Amino acid sequence: MNSSIRRVSRWLRAHWRESVVSLLVLVVLLVGSEFLLKALDVHSYILPTPTEVWAQFRVDLISHLFWIDVWTTSEEIIFGGLIGAAAGFALAVLVTLSPFVKSVLTPYLVVTQAIPKIAVAPLFVILLGFGLTSKFVICATISFFPLFVNAEAGMNSTDPDLLDLMRALRATRLQTLWTARLPAALPTIFAGLEMAFVFSVVGAIVGEFAGASKGLGYLINQRAFNLDQAGVFSALIVLSVLAMLLDALVRTVGWWFSRWQRVGGDVVTEIAGNLVVEPAARLSEDSDVGGEAAVSFGEVPPLPPLPYTDAKSRSLEEDLTS
């Protein structure tokens, strides 16, 4: 945790110019559009000024009804997305374990994958009503495929040498999946999960457009219909923040699960009876890399006496530490 904070602050120190200019661009855009829209006397129902949006935004933030809408859409995105993702993953596991199931299901999967789920949204609303159920189903179907495709591809592209190893160790198909295929595929699976939630956001909004009684999409639709553009922007802001938070969450979890991929370059050697990690030399502009202290793994027990070593055949570690 501390090292991540250090790393971020180090990055900020090195890249402060970019950060300042970025912020400046935003400020210029906001101030510029404010003056431009006022000067050109643009009606607020075509394009609202930033101050008008901000005013509506403040009203929304303390409005109880607004938060009900936010929560409704969040529910649809998160739970619908999770259900679809879980189903996609489960099917990918099934298909990997059983070639028979794979050949039976493939034609159906290919067909349903090709259909744009957004186009089917109105159908679901008619079938399942204006309530949450239809949106859950829409979000589930739309988030099913990224996960299924990624999980299946990830688990099917395992290192063939690793699969050979599993065979040599007499692992069952399930064991091979759990110990070899699945861990290796986790980075790909999390990339799929990220996609799934991005799609799920779209699915929830489109579902609400098709027919709903509450939610952010419903709100956007209503406000647009009533020419309340400031209101539309306000809802959009909240929706975007929601989507970004979700994405960041999934990204962080995925990042944590693929820690092992980022190991490497650092070499562990034995120095004076202790194991020490020597961090890899990094060729970045960050000049204070030396702050990363060597991590000690603790004391090494003495080596057992070897039967046939002579003075000439020293171990590699001895050569490194002498």
Add this chain to the structure above:
Amino acid sequence: MSYEIELRDVSKSYSGPIGVVPALLPTTLHMENGHFISIVGPSGCGKTTLLRLLAGLIRPSSGVITIGGVAVTEPRREVGFVFQRAVLLPWRSVIDNILLPVKLSRGDRRTAEAKAKALLGLVQLSGFGEVFPGHLSGGMQQRVAICRALMLDPGVLLMDEPFGALDALTREQMGVELLNMWATIGTTVVFVTHSIPEAVFLSDRVLVMSPRPGQIIGDIQIDLPRPRNSELLSSPELARIAGELRSMVAEGERQPTSGIDGFGMAAS
């Protein structure tokens, strides 16, 4: 328990687009228990095929292979295999990697852990148990792979060019360490390599194979005294034996000794 290896008329062919390709001609072999046997030959001579047949990873097209009197039809607990690449699971620590065979055969982890640590000591990696494979050099990874192969007390250890991916200096060091380790463990070792000096240095017996199609063309005993140290690598004795083997290999590459070449067509 004796783990004598016996091959009776064992051959392997693959059916390819051009017809049947013989990877290994019918071979009959007997390997004594507890010996260190190397198989040398150029690429494509069938040495890896032979090793994989012994491991049970592939089935012979004809003939029978027995280890310890029991026929080999699939990978067996009594046979350990070390691949050319270490193939460690990068998301598990060194000790968890060594314990993988125990985990897969649903053995008791606690009792096995002491043994795993002892094996680590044997390959001079004591204390590296909690380190992750990404932190290890190629030589260290291969040593962990050897520990893993020895975890279930195999009677036979099969090694498919295990030092092939390492640089020449590390290779020599690993050879000496392998002999040290083998002196303590005492399993039968079948070691495939394309390095003739390495084969002579390590083994009691060297089988020479030639390609097109794969077959054994030479079989010599190495009478160099044990224990062998690295000085032997530059001795005239070793050079002489290596020279003998080298001419055998060259002979084998020049004339295919059967009427069929690697493409399944009659030789002209």
